Amino acid sequence: MGISNLQKSNSAKPPLQLAREVLQIEAREVQALAERLDENFVNAVELILQCRGRVVVTGIGKSGHVGHKIAATLASTGTPAFFMHPAEASHGDLGMITKGDVVIALSNSGEADELLAILPPIKRMGVPLISISGNRNSTLSKAASIFLDAHVSEEACPLGLSPTASTTAALALGDALAVTLLDQRGFSQEDYALSHPGGSLGRRLLLHVKDIMRTGLAIPTTSTNAFLKDGLLEISRKGLGMTAVIDAAGTAIGIFTDGDLRRAFENGIDIHTTRMADVMHINPQTIGPEQLAVDAVALMEQRTINSLLVLDPQGNLVGALNMHDLLMAKVV
Structure with missing residues (x-):
C-alpha cells in the first residue's frame, strides 16, 4: 500500500x-x-x-x-x-x-x-x-x-x-x-421551550395531555354490564387498543386492553356471555389533562402499558390516549 x-x-x-x-x-x-x-x-x-x-x-x-x-x-x-x-x-x-x-x-x-x-x-x-x-x-x-x-x-x-x-x-x-x-x-426550562416551539424540547415542555388526548365520542367506553363482545367492538371502533369500563354514573372504574383480551382467550372465556365487569382491570393507571405529555410517556414506560385514561380533578373521565398518540405528537 x-x-x-x-x-x-x-x-x-x-x-x-x-x-x-x-x-x-x-x-x-x-x-x-x-x-x-x-x-x-x-x-x-x-x-x-x-x-x-x-x-x-x-x-x-x-x-x-x-x-x-x-x-x-x-x-x-x-x-x-x-x-x-x-x-x-x-x-x-x-x-x-x-x-x-x-x-x-x-x-x-x-x-x-x-x-x-x-x-x-x-x-x-x-x-x-x-x-x-x-x-x-x-x-x-x-x-x-x-x-x-x-x-x-x-x-x-x-x-x-x-x-x-x-x-x-x-x-x-x-x-x-x-x-x-x-x-x-x-x-426556566419552560421559558426556553417558548423560544423553541418547533424543537423536540419545546414539544416536550409545552405539550400537555389535554393537547393530545382523544375526547368526547372518540373516548372508548363500555358499561360494566355489557358483554365482552360489545367491548371488543368498541375497541375496534375507537382504535386505541383499549376501552374504559364505566358504571351507571359514567365513572371509569376499570379498563380492558388488548392484553386483557389475550388473557381472556387463554382462559377460554366466552365473549358472548362474559360481562365486562368480570374481565376488566380495576384501578387503571390515569393521568390528568393538565399534566405534561412527557409525563404520560414516563408513566407508560414505568408501568409497561400503552394506554392511559385521563381524569379531571373531580375524577371524571375526560379523555384517553395511547403511545401512538404521543408518537404522532413527536413527544417520544
Whole structure:
C-alpha cells in the first residue's frame, strides 16, 4: 500500500497527534480564560441585565461568525439580541441600534477597520459598548465601556495564523455571558421551550395531555354490564387498543386492553356471555389533562402499558390516549 494522502510530506504530523494537540491547546486557553475572569465580567452582566433594549452583537470575519452564534444563544436564553454586520452598519444598518441598547463588539486584534468605523456614531448615541478582544491596548478595547479579555497565548493552528484558539475563547466567553444572564434572570426550562416551539424540547415542555388526548365520542367506553363482545367492538371502533369500563354514573372504574383480551382467550372465556365487569382491570393507571405529555410517556414506560385514561380533578373521565398518540405528537 502507498503512503496515505493524509500525510503528504515527511514534515507533516500524524493526523491524530495534531488533532489532539489542537484540542489540548484550545482546552488550555479556555481554562486560562476562566481563571482570569474578573469584575469586568460581572459589570458586563449587570449592564446587560439593566438594558431596556436589545443586545447588538457585531464583528467581522471569524469574529463575526462567533458573534452570530453569541447573538443566537443570547436570544434563545432570555436576552433579546441580534447580530449586526459592521460593514453594513456603515451603510445604514446603524439605524438598528437605539439608545436603550447595548453593543457587544468582537475583534481579536481590536483594530478591525470595519468596527473602528462605527465606534464614533455608537459613542455619540451614548450606547454602552462591551468589547471582547485579545488585545487590551487596542483601539476597540480602549473605546469600550467594559473590556472582556479573550486573549490567548497561542493559536492551535500550526502556522499560528488561522484564528482557532482565539475564536474558541471568544465563543466560550460569549456562552459564559449568556448562561450567567440566563441564571440571573431565573430563565426556566419552560421559558426556553417558548423560544423553541418547533424543537423536540419545546414539544416536550409545552405539550400537555389535554393537547393530545382523544375526547368526547372518540373516548372508548363500555358499561360494566355489557358483554365482552360489545367491548371488543368498541375497541375496534375507537382504535386505541383499549376501552374504559364505566358504571351507571359514567365513572371509569376499570379498563380492558388488548392484553386483557389475550388473557381472556387463554382462559377460554366466552365473549358472548362474559360481562365486562368480570374481565376488566380495576384501578387503571390515569393521568390528568393538565399534566405534561412527557409525563404520560414516563408513566407508560414505568408501568409497561400503552394506554392511559385521563381524569379531571373531580375524577371524571375526560379523555384517553395511547403511545401512538404521543408518537404522532413527536413527544417520544
